[in-house]
Amino acid sequence: MRTTIFVPGDAAALAQGADAVAAAIAAEAARRDMAIRLVRNGTRGMVWLEPLVEVVTSSGRIAYGPVTAADVPGLFAANFATGSVHALCLGPTEDIPWLAGQQRLACRRIGVVDPRSLADYIARGGGEGLRRARAMAPAEIVRAVTDSGLRGRGGAAFPAGIKWQTVLATPAAQKYIVCNADEGDSGTFSDRMLMEGDPFCLLEGMAIAGLAVGATQGFIYVRSEYPHAVAALDAALAEAGDFLGNFKVEVRKGAGSYVCGEETALLESLEGKRGIVRAKPPLPAVAGLFGQPTVINNVITLASVPDILAQGATAYRELGCGRSRGTLPFQLAGNIKYGGLVEVPFGLTLRQLLYDFGGGSRSGRPLRAVQVGGPLGAYLPASQFDSVLDYEAFAAIGAGLGHGGIVAFDDAVDLAKQARYAMKFCAIESCGKCTPCRIGSTRGVEVIDRIRAGQHEQIELLQELCETMTQGSLCAMGSMTPIPVLSALRHFEEDFR
């Protein structure tokens, strides 16, 4: 019988040499005249163990990692295809504590399935949500999503069901489902992992959204920095056949603009224009893409939907805490020992993620600051590591969970420099439509430069500038850039002196 061997084709595995490992395995198997089936799966999300090679044995999937091409002959010599002992053997994949301690819903199949095979997707429970949705009235599907408590996972945490209800209730000949896959926040990669590792799940979620609101056309707007995700989605669409019924999906590539992750700028970009933010109202749900009612949701939001339909809204709602229901795929990034994707229900503390999962810093030095929620997220000091991971709890401390990205910094970090970078990034990426963002960010860089040069009386000016940006900007780019700046100033004032 042919042994099945998994070698991830995920970008984070490729960046660590997975293609060379796959080639070495194929060559060594051929040399030994051994029949194998080599599957390029997604990543299990344990990025420090990539390339993580798995073999299918009678006692389940056994993991080896991190594997280099040079390790491959030794693995074959040790008969690793039977799950035998080897220095790199990690035992059954599912029993690795880092993975066993998670509760994966949206990401349950990433790294498990063959992302190119619809049959494998179906065999692992895929398609059940869509099958059920087809037997439901549109309003029933919307109610299930509303009842689940699912909120937008892109960062704004707006209830998905309410958005869908607005689109359902707005009559139009043509409506659209748009997937926001412009995952530009540093420290986030869950969208990328899902698109590369389980693309059919996203397509299924979009098709369900289509049934719910009466849309037959979908667009996935993927950032151009993610060529592997684009390729995986295109391959899945080519393989999809009639899986999606009459729902059509097209993949569109962004072009390196961060602000296009803002939903109205994304719609402008999809329409072929500069990615300039639109004033709201009208909401995209009423007048979105090409002026038509449009559901625009993040990748993880849409990928959570099939499970909600298949398992029921209650099962999803029972997880989490407060008004944050279900799970969030957190991403541990930056200076962290065990980085990767941790999908858990809301309610853990930041400290649990950083130390129980993350193992502290990669450098071995103390963690000094953590930025949660991307470039527009707050810098938190160690005294706030016991904060509970829940949308409201984070809002209460002037922070946000955003898209779940957590970037750790050790004690070498200079928070005044990070604050300057936040303003600089805003200046680079501002769409230019509103003055507080366009001009304020450039003035912000200058003011921070003066503070760092010793003009401490300028701190008050910086605070006033941040107030203007917060109150006067059109979208989150300008209004939230002050969050990293002011949190750095509040918690790490010594760095500005």
Added chain:
Amino acid sequence: MESPAIVTRIIEQHCARPGALLPMLHEIQDALGCIPPEAVPPIATALNLSRAEVHGVISYYAHFRQEPPGRHVVRVCCAEACQAVGGEALAEHARARLAGSDVTLEPVYCLGLCACGPSVQVDESTLHARVTPEKFDALIAALESAP
């Protein structure tokens, strides 16, 4: 095929699609390495836009270039997660190493490789993780010695 013929073919292929401009620009750049100024008038005509509007879109997006790049394009991630593990020092090193080289160096704000930074992308699809200055020099040497 000559560049004007390629541009004409790509325009014809896409002009009926809704929101055709970005897909069109991507394909032209993928085929020619950049979007040459002479491609702008036919695009504008085909999409019923002014040349200024087409130029405005090209110049808005960091990904689009109006002049051909060097023999290779190397992008070094300059975003926070890579900064936390020495990304700035790497970017600095890359600038010095590639000064005067026929390799184009660009900053990129996140490649989604945030748990294994600092990260580097070479020519769109080749990725490198945990790049140290030494590792960077080795991969540039390999690029420069390749035919």
